[in-house]
Amino acid sequence: MTDLLIQGALSGLLIGGVYGLIALGLNLVFGTMRVVNFAQGTLLMVAMFMAYWLHVLTGLHPYLTPLVTVPVLFGLGYAIQVVLITPLLAREKTREPMSVLLMTLGLALLLENLALLLFRGDYKTVQVNQTNAVWFLGDYIVSVSRFWALVALLATVAALWAFLTHTDLGRAIRAVGQDRQVARLLGINDRVIYNYAFGISTAVMGIAAATLVPFYYIHPGVGTSFLLKAFVIVVLGGLGSMPGAALGGLAVGVIEGVIGIWTQAAVAQILLFAVFIAMLFFRPAGLLGVERK
Amino acid sequence: MRIEERRVAVVLALLVAIIVALFPAIARALLSDHAYWIQIYIWILFFAMCATAWNIIGGFAGQYSFGHAAFLGIGAYTSTLLYLNLGLSPWLGMVVGGGVAALAGTVISYPCFRLRGAFFSLATIAFAEMLRVGGELTDSVFGIVINGARGLVIPPVGDNLWAFQFRDKESYAYVIYGLLLGTLAVAFAVKHSRLGYYLAAIGDDEDAVKSLGIDTARAKLIALLVSAFLTAVAGSFYAQMVLFITPTRAVSLDLSVQMVIMAVLGGLGSVFGPLLGASILVPVGELTRAALGGSTIQGAHLIVYGALLMLVVRFVPGGIEGHVREGCRRLVALIAEALYGPATARPAPANAPIMHLPTNGVALGVRAAAGEATPLSLSNVTMRFGGAVGVKEVTLEVGAGEVVGLIGPNGSGKTTIFNLVTGFLAPQGGSIHFDGRSIVGLPPHRINRLGIARTFQIVRPFTSMTVTENVMVAALPRCATLSAARTESQRWLAFVGLSHRLDTVADGLSTGERKRLELARVLATRPRLLLMDEVMGGLDQRSLPGMIELVRRIRLERISLLIIEHNLKVITEVTDRLVMLHLGEKIQDGPPLDVVSNPVVIDIYVGGAAALR
Structure with a gap:
């Protein structure tokens, strides 16, 4: 039984890497703009289809697709912010930008169902060397493709952390997130910062997609379940906290993996939502977040 | 009409x-x-x-x-x-x-x-x-x-x-x-x-x-x-x-989302908006489904729903109901004209100034009984935010009909005291009494019912409602009917000098008007103690005398006042007593002129400059 539990936790930890990446994207946008991006999951779906078609059409290994998808997705995210969101932020100065939430919801519905129309609803998969490969860690099985997903998460968190603390643009993003008025007074153009934040958060989906495609199905509706989990993770780890998103992602993965040993995965889903509501209620700043006055 | x-x-x-x-x-x-x-x-x-x-x-x-x-x-x-x-x-x-x-x-x-x-x-x-x-x-x-x-x-x-x-x-x-x-x-x-x-x-x-x-x-x-x-x-x-x-x-998420989209498209907050939204979206969705290959694709109609939601949020933020209503109004006017001939005497435009009602304490019926005991007393009140001190061991009293000024540099704890008294914050130590009754731990609305009202430093009108409706919200709990509340509200708006703006949507008011609106709104809750957070702040020199006059008139209603104000000249004119806070502690309490001429107070207010000299 213990063996099974450890195996479950291990598998969960590895898939948690992907969850963490998506939560990272969500957090970057929320941390700077206080905007909940309902299209985050859909953008992951877009990234997955990009990686899929790149692989199918050019034979490029999925792990190399970020070379193409990350810049393209950054441009896409940047454009979404400029064209769709900035005009709304200009309108709603003080109130919480609920109209942005509705806008991203509209975008998610549009993209998801367009993809359904274009690619149909069948489940696509990609077979590469890593797809079914496993390593043995003592008595436990480690899926190679999932292992790389965890590595990708850790590398991305490290890179983002370095970027946010050691570059001018990164520091500007953090400054705007903490207090956009003061940042503005210090000569930071917050509008441009938002564009970068949204661009980067979309670009991260390229990395998530690259690690997912070798072992997960590709389907227009794939984003929704990831999005709901990412909400839980973000609230669990702390809004706006990068390490929180990563740790939250891993924690959710482990919870799913362990509960999956006992019973159906769906039970884990119910439990996660219960945790989510309890967190919102008792500790809205999250486990690693900082309470704001 | x-x-x-x-x-x-x-x-x-x-x-x-x-x-x-x-x-x-x-x-x-x-x-x-x-x-x-x-x-x-x-x-x-x-x-x-x-x-x-x-x-x-x-x-x-x-x-x-x-x-x-x-x-x-x-x-x-x-x-x-x-x-x-x-x-x-x-x-x-x-x-x-x-x-x-x-x-x-x-x-x-x-x-x-x-x-x-x-x-x-x-x-x-x-x-x-x-x-x-x-x-x-x-x-x-x-x-x-x-x-x-x-x-x-x-x-x-x-x-x-x-x-x-x-x-x-x-x-x-x-x-x-x-x-x-x-x-x-x-x-x-x-x-x-x-x-x-x-x-x-x-x-x-x-x-x-x-x-x-x-x-x-x-x-x-x-x-x-x-x-x-x-x-x-x-x-x-x-x-x-x-x-x-x-x-x-x-129980699908899609179903929940569709309710939201229909209401947003039609018009949030309007009675017939969602009906309009459904009347457009359902047929359009059905047509899309038919055009894109029938039922083989599950979410074809959602493409249109998503696109329309985006367009409405971007270009018609209030939903289409307002525009449809306007169209109907025109149609009705046209038909009426065709049937009954052109309209004759039009009623006066809604925003024409109406007669100012004579206002005095008796007419407004808010004059408090004279000689009442100290309504508000704070004793040893302490409030910390994490490690920072908000207020520390503050003891403070406001007597019946008294006007007390609260001064101090930014961050000295003035607004924190307001938040504590009105229940937006709960103190970690000390007691707060109103009319001899402890009000610590009561929610804001209960404290207001007891007779304490406040204005906010940054005014907060209900921006989507008209000036009259803003005040009606405050008057309603004490009025039997909507029309009674409306009448009552208009009296208060006359009192603060906003009778010419009754039907203006509050979003369109100037800063000075917003401050007056906020005063009318709190006065309509019939307070016996009013906390005013920088009501003179942000006003230009020409509007200032009007506001000072208004404060005097509120005072005539025998409402006790606790006023935060940075303009020392103004505050010494209108108050009976001044309390000076510094770094969360009370350092002075006495007649206005004594307090403002106290060297300690001068040092704190102009401190840096005095020290440099």
């Missing part, structure tokens, strides 16, 4: 209602594929009912629920289970289902209503998803079979009124027409009741509503209960029409 126009409007509205009601019969007579059209008609009315119900909490109060399908599912399952197990007529089960949904709403409201904006939305999604997944996993509850994801089938029994089953679609069409009519009537009644005013104000700024003595949690709860009940009733109808329900379909 002149009387002829009103007559034309009523006749037109009735005509439309009758034509819509008779549509199924007309379709049967004229169209060969009438079953198809009647089915679309039913879906329009069904979604209109759901969206109208959603709008009562989502639009009226600005609480965007993304989990309303949970209530729909509860209604569908309750009536169905009661019918299958006990043979109870779904007509009765429908009402029971509404009750169960309202009960569920009460449970959900407890954690959810503490959350704001997007977090509220996310929590409602979480609840609905829990219900859906839980339903899919459960085969029976306490011996009652619900069949998990396989769902429940209601065996068809042919035409049977008791069983709520009909062979022809027309009967269902008439039923949903009646249900929608009832839902619209409820929405209309809520919108035009005092609850409707509270909800609209909550949608703009909930904290400001609380400070006016209104129990916002209760207002939101009532709205949610009504909304949940009606959504559940729609759910029972849905179950009877398709005779097959599963958690996956009835």
